[in-house]
Amino acid sequence: MAEIVVVFHSGYGHTQRIAQQVADGADAQLIAVDADGNLPAGGWETLAAADAIVFGSPTYMGGPSWQFKKFADASSKVWFTQGWKNKLFAGFTNSAAMNGDKGATITYLWQLAMQHGGLWVSLGIMPSNDKAARRDSPNYVGGYAGLLATSPTDAKPEEMAKGDLDTAYAFGQRIAEVARSRSKG
Amino acid sequence: MAEIVVVFHSGYGHTQRIAQQVADGADAQLIAVDADGNLPAGGWETLAAADAIVFGSPTYMGGPSWQFKKFADASSKVWFTQGWKNKLFAGFTNSAAMNGDKGATITYLWQLAMQHGGLWVSLGIMPSNDKAARRDSPNYVGGYAGLLATSPTDAKPEEMAKGDLDTAYAFGQRIAEVARSRSKG
Amino acid sequence: MAEIVVVFHSGYGHTQRIAQQVADGADAQLIAVDADGNLPAGGWETLAAADAIVFGSPTYMGGPSWQFKKFADASSKVWFTQGWKNKLFAGFTNSAAMNGDKGATITYLWQLAMQHGGLWVSLGIMPSNDKAARRDSPNYVGGYAGLLATSPTDAKPEEMAKGDLDTAYAFGQRIAEVARSRSKG
Amino acid sequence: MAEIVVVFHSGYGHTQRIAQQVADGADAQLIAVDADGNLPAGGWETLAAADAIVFGSPTYMGGPSWQFKKFADASSKVWFTQGWKNKLFAGFTNSAAMNGDKGATITYLWQLAMQHGGLWVSLGIMPSNDKAARRDSPNYVGGYAGLLATSPTDAKPEEMAKGDLDTAYAFGQRIAEVARSRSKG
Numbered sequence: 250m251a252e253i254v255v256v257f258h259s260g261y262g263h264t265q266r267i268a269q270q271v272a273d274g275a276d277a278q279l280i281a282v283d284a285d286g287n288l289p290a291g292g293w294e295t296l297a298a299a300d301a302i303v304f305g306s307p308t309y310m311g312g313p314s315w316q317f318k319k320f321a322d323a324s325s326k327v328w329f330t331q332g333w334k335n336k337l338f339a340g341f342t343n344s345a346a347m348n349g350d351k352g353a354t355i356t357y358l359w360q361l362a363m364q365h366g367g368l369w370v371s372l373g374i375m376p377s378n379d380k381a382a383r384r385d386s387p388n389y390v391g392g393y394a395g396l397l398a399t400s401p402t403d404a405k406p407e408e409m410a411k412g413d414l415d416t417a418y419a420f421g422q423r424i425a426e427v428a429r430s431r432s433k434g
Numbered sequence: 435m436a437e438i439v440v441v442f443h444s445g446y447g448h449t450q451r452i453a454q455q456v457a458d459g460a461d462a463q464l465i466a467v468d469a470d471g472n473l474p475a476g477g478w479e480t481l482a483a484a485d486a487i488v489f490g491s492p493t494y495m496g497g498p499s500w501q502f503k504k505f506a507d508a509s510s511k512v513w514f515t516q517g518w519k520n521k522l523f524a525g526f527t528n529s530a531a532m533n534g535d536k537g538a539t540i541t542y543l544w545q546l547a548m549q550h551g552g553l554w555v556s557l558g559i560m561p562s563n564d565k566a567a568r569r570d571s572p573n574y575v576g577g578y579a580g581l582l583a584t585s586p587t588d589a590k591p592e593e594m595a596k597g598d599l600d601t602a603y604a605f606g607q608r609i610a611e612v613a614r615s616r617s618k619g
Numbered sequence: 620m621a622e623i624v625v626v627f628h629s630g631y632g633h634t635q636r637i638a639q640q641v642a643d644g645a646d647a648q649l650i651a652v653d654a655d656g657n658l659p660a661g662g663w664e665t666l667a668a669a670d671a672i673v674f675g676s677p678t679y680m681g682g683p684s685w686q687f688k689k690f691a692d693a694s695s696k697v698w699f700t701q702g703w704k705n706k707l708f709a710g711f712t713n714s715a716a717m718n719g720d721k722g723a724t725i726t727y728l729w730q731l732a733m734q735h736g737g738l739w740v741s742l743g744i745m746p747s748n749d750k751a752a753r754r755d756s757p758n759y760v761g762g763y764a765g766l767l768a769t770s771p772t773d774a775k776p777e778e779m780a781k782g783d784l785d786t787a788y789a790f791g792q793r794i795a796e797v798a799r800s801r802s803k804g
Numbered sequence: 805m806a807e808i809v810v811v812f813h814s815g816y817g818h819t820q821r822i823a824q825q826v827a828d829g830a831d832a833q834l835i836a837v838d839a840d841g842n843l844p845a846g847g848w849e850t851l852a853a854a855d856a857i858v859f860g861s862p863t864y865m866g867g868p869s870w871q872f873k874k875f876a877d878a879s880s881k882v883w884f885t886q887g888w889k890n891k892l893f894a895g896f897t898n899s900a901a902m903n904g905d906k907g908a909t910i911t912y913l914w915q916l917a918m919q920h921g922g923l924w925v926s927l928g929i930m931p932s933n934d935k936a937a938r939r940d941s942p943n944y945v946g947g948y949a950g951l952l953a954t955s956p957t958d959a960k961p962e963e964m965a966k967g968d969l970d971t972a973y974a975f976g977q978r979i980a981e982v983a984r985s986r987s988k989g
Contacts (some may be wrong), residue, residue, distance in 0.1 A: 286870060310869070310883065311578065311915030315841060315874035325570045326866065328958045334743060335797070346561035346576025348586075352537035353915050356726065360866030360908050362741070368797065369739040371732070373704060376531035379729035380586045380593075391531025393496065394733035399532075408565075427705070427738065431801055471685060495698065496730030497682070500689035502658060504942060506680045513680065519928060520982070538730050541911065545681030545723050547926070548949035553982065554924040556917070579918035612890070612923065616986055681948065714932035716946025717954075722907035746901035750956045750963075761901025763866065769902075771935045778935075 251428035253277035254295055257305030258286075258317040264307045264345045267398050267417045271303055271341060274421020275428075286319025297327070299335035301337035301370075301428045303421075304358040308344035308351050313358065321361050331366050337431065338362035339370040339424050341396035341417065355395035372396055373423050374416060385412035387419070396420045436613035438462035439480055441473075442490030443502040447591035448528045449492045452583050452602045456488055456526060459606020459615075471504025482512070486555075486613045487520035488606075489543040493529035493536050498543065506546050518552050522616065523547035524555040524609050526581035526602065540580035557581055558608050559601060570597035572604070581605045621798035623647035624665055627675030628687040632776035633713045634677045637755075637768050637787045641711060643671055644791020645798075656689025667697070671707035671740075671798040673791075674728040678714035678721050691731050701736050707801065708732035709740040709794050711766035713789065725765035741767055743793050744786060747773065755782035756791070766790045806983035808832035809850055811843075812860030813872040817961035818898045819862045822953050822972045824856055826896060829976020830983075841874025853880070856892035856925075856983045858976075859913040863899035863906050868913065876916050886921050892986070893917035894925040894979050896951035896972065910950035927951055928978050929971060940967035942974070951975045 253275045258264035265281070272279045280292045281307075296302060306317035313321070327333055340358030342351050359369050372393055377386030389412050393401040398413040400406075438460045444450035450466070455463045463484075465477045481487060491502035498506070512518055525543030527536050544554050557578055562571030574597050575582040583598040585591075623645045629635035630739040642649045648664050648669075666672060676687035683691070685744070697703055710728035712721050729739050742763055747756030759782050760767040770776075808830045814820035820836070827834045833854075835847045840929050851857060861872035868876070882888055895913035897906050925947055932941030944967050945952040953968040955961075 256440035266892045310876045310880055311919045312873065312876070312912050315439055315870050315877045318867065318873045319870035321867070325865055331745065337738075345563035347532045347574065348537060348576035348582055349561060349563065350537060350578060350915055350919070351533060353912070355869050357912070359729065359739075359907070360764065360905055363865045364905070366741050366743040366763075368707075368741070369729075371736050371738070373736040375701065376534060377533065378532075378586055379588045382586065389532065393535060393736075394730065401450075401563055401567065403564045414480035428454060495691045495695055496734045497688065497691070497727050498929040500685050500692045503682065503688045504685035507685045512678055518928065522923075535730055535734070538727070542682050542723070542727070544914065544924075545720055545949065549681045549720070551926050552946075553892075553926070554914075556921050556923070558921040560886065578921075579915065597630070654956035717933075718907060718946035718952055719905060719931060719933065720948060721902060722905060745929065746904060748900040748902075748904065748956055749958045752956065759902065761903035763905060767903055771937065773934045786836055786989045 250299040251425065252298055253301045253425060253428055254280060254299040254304040256282065256296060257282040257303060258282035258314050260314060263400045263409060264305055266384050266406050266409055266414065267341050267343055268305045270414050270417035271421040274418040275425040277416040277421065282320045283317050284316065286316040288320065299336065301424055304338065304340040304361065306342055306354060308342045308349060308354040311350040311353055313354050328364055334366035336367050337370055337428055338367040339395060343398040343400055345400060347390065347399050351397045356400060359394060370424055370427050372418055372420055378399060384410055387412065388416050436485040436610065437483055438486045438610060438613055439465060439484040440480060440488040440490060441465040441467065443467035443499050445492055445499060448585045448594060449490055451591050451594055451599065452526050452528055453490045455599050455602035456606040459603040460610040462606065467501050467505045469501065471501040473505065481565065482517060484521065485553050486609055488609060489523065489525040491527055491539060493527045493539040495535060495608055496535040496538055498539050513549055519551035521550040521552050522555055522613055524580060528583040530585060530587040532575065536582045544579060555609055555612050557605055559604055569595055571603050572597065621670040621795065622668055623671045623795060623798055624650060624669040625673040625675060626652065626666065627654035628651040628684050630677050630684060633770045633779060634675055636776050636779055636784065637711050637713055638675045640784050640787035641791040644788040645795040647791065652686050652690045654686065656686035658690065662702045663686065667702060669706065671794055672709065673794060674710040674731065676712055676724060678719055678724040681720040681723055683724050699736055704736035706737050707740055707798055708737040709765060713768040713770055715772040716772060717760065717769050721767045729764060740794055740797050742790055744789055755778055758786050806855040806980065807853055808856045808980060809835060809854040810858040810860060811835040811837065811851065813837035814868050815869060816861050818955045818964060819860055821961050821964055821969065822896050822898055823860045825969050825972035826976040829973040832976065832981040837871050837875045839871065841871040852887060854891065856979055858979060859893065859895040860906065861897055861909060861914065863897045863904060863909040866908055868909050883919055889921035891922050892925055892983055893922040894950060898953040898955055900935040900955060900957040902945065902954050907954045914949060925979055925982050927975055929974055929982055939965055942967065943971050
């Protein structure tokens with residue numbers, strides 16, 4: 250079985266809920282980047298052993314949170330020896346506005362995976378974009394390169410859209426499937 | 435008074451409606467890129483005389499339409515002599531999904547303006563992103579670098595969201611105001 | 620054995636030389652987008668049968684050529700049924716300046732692959748970026764997400780940098796290796 | 805006279821040298837983001853009073869340094885009231901490889917300026933991209949949207965390319981000129 254790890258930062262709990270859904274769908278391990286941008290003990294070793302790494306960060310001021318970026322910068326030690334080369338990578342983000350530069354965060358998560366010599370997995374779930382689409386339809390927010398969630402600025406984590414959470418779970422399943430198809434050789 | 439030109443391509447009429455709103459708000463002239471990617475007679479001369487140029491394109495397959503790109507490639511003649519240097523630029527796009535890579539199209543429109551040595555004007559209208567926000571609230575789609583409109587795949591141009599159209603009009607007004615503040619010297 | 624196809628547009632022959640190198644390294648078939656943005660007869664069928672698709676385009680005015688974009692827009696028919704879902708994708712570009720917005724073109728090629736539900740393969744060759752690096756060192760131009768080539772504006776295709784051509788060949792080999800590792804299951 | 809402020813983070817001194825050149829060319833004040841991502845006393849007040857803000861950051865792992873991002877995230881307080889709306893913004897970055905995802909960092913700096921409702925100024929200096937171009941020719945690295953510098957991984961700040969430093973100085977002059985043209989009204 251493929252080892253999948255979701256490494257994420259969450260400022261207020263919304264991104265954490267998405268992370269949990271992706272992890273549940275992928276049967277993955279969760280690693281939280283803390284409020285100072287650091288990993289828990291054993292975090293780097295867990296990442297080193299993974300077949301697939303899923304990056305998650307809120308979108309703050311048009312990009313990933315500084316705590317996530319601190320983790321990314323710290324991964325330069327691994328980059329130096331290309332220790333994560335050929336791993337699978339994927340990503341997700343959450344912000345308050347429908348668009349709100351979420352695409353910029355996903356693009357950054359991809360750039361990071363590319364620096365590490367990885368393979369990037371798309372969301373693979375078509376957007377719900379006709380007149381019949383509702384807020385809880387699959388991929389209503391409309392991502393392609395990663396999972397995008399929208400949580401109004403005054404919504405608590407428990408108020409997050411069911412459709413976003415369900416899409417996150419399905420994304421986790423997809424990542425696991427792609428990872429399995431590679432490791433069965 | 436500042437001369438403002440909106441140059442756009444529209445495949446099915448949605449982007450054209452946005453273009454009309456921006457032009458109305460800015461008291462601007464409209465130039466349509468045709469279905470073969472060409473400008474009407476006098477188009478290049480009108481652009482040369484403009485103080486501000488607003489680019490508009492639908493988002494197709496994760497970027498601007500090929501017709502808009504053909505116009506952009508043809509502008510390499512102007513680029514060669516930096517004929518548009520220091521003009522103001524801004525941009526807008528429309529697609530069916532809430533996100534749907536609209537940010538990628540706006541980023542391209544900006545890259546094009548940058549190649550021409552221009553200045554880029556942000557949308558300047560805060561997103562409506564709390565629980566009270568409705569589809570017709572200002573900047574509900576949540577752009578920052580340009581105006582983003584969402585029209586479901588089976589919605590006719592006349593069915594476009596009033597909020598997107600109003601935001602486009604206000605964006606036109608803003609562009610005109612920024613243009614005037616530069617030319618009054 | 621994995622079927623790999625390189626689909627590219629070239630305006631003046633430089634991108635074609637890179638395409639040939641990638642194809643030689645990957646033992647891939649070449650499909651040229653023509654000057655009107657169309658594929659040759661059988662092109663779409665060949666792409667449908669591929670395990671991996673490599674996109675190539677020059678960087679013109681801060682993005683892919685309009686001819687490549689016309690091909691991308693035409694692929695919306697395949698997108699509609701997600702006919703290319705889970706295929707491997709990769710990309711390359713060429714322009715005259717060292718940077719010259721090549722990264723924007725690679726990012727677009729990735730967005731296109733993401734719309735198609737694909738997996739994106741990084742270059743996987745570390746940049747030559749110390750004082751000892753020479754123009755013909757591996758990946759001197761310094762790409763991560765794809766292969767970047769630089770050809771001065773007055774250089775003929777036969778004058779292209781050997782280092783860029785060698786890196787393109789090695790990139791082709793890498794793509795083939797990743798494709799094989801997936802299909803051997 | 806226009807007040808211009810260069811706010812930057814530098815890890816090893818290379819980005820600082822570029823910052824100094826831009827500031828000299830623009831007759832601007834310098835504010836350094838420190839190793840913990842904080843501004844010196846009075847930093848926010850100085851930024852509030854500026855007509856133009858120039859962002860500078862090294863490119864680490866495919867984006868701005870976490871210290872710069874921490875500053876960006878802290879600017880959300882200003883963003884909330886759109887305190888920097890309509891200011892001019894520009895940006896620069898340095899990394900070891902010729903490309904090395906510098907474009908991604910510049911794109912982020914622009915996203916940040918857009919969130920703040922600003923105007924973005926292009927580099928405005930054509931790249932040196934023919935066969936006669938040398939490492940010390942103007943804009944040899946080939947940026948459009950901002951100033952790009954390349955310093956090999958084993959090069960000290962005092963070994964930086966004269967051409968990059970000269971281009972940074974000229975960029976500072978350009979920013980001052982654009983700022984003056986706006987404020988003379």
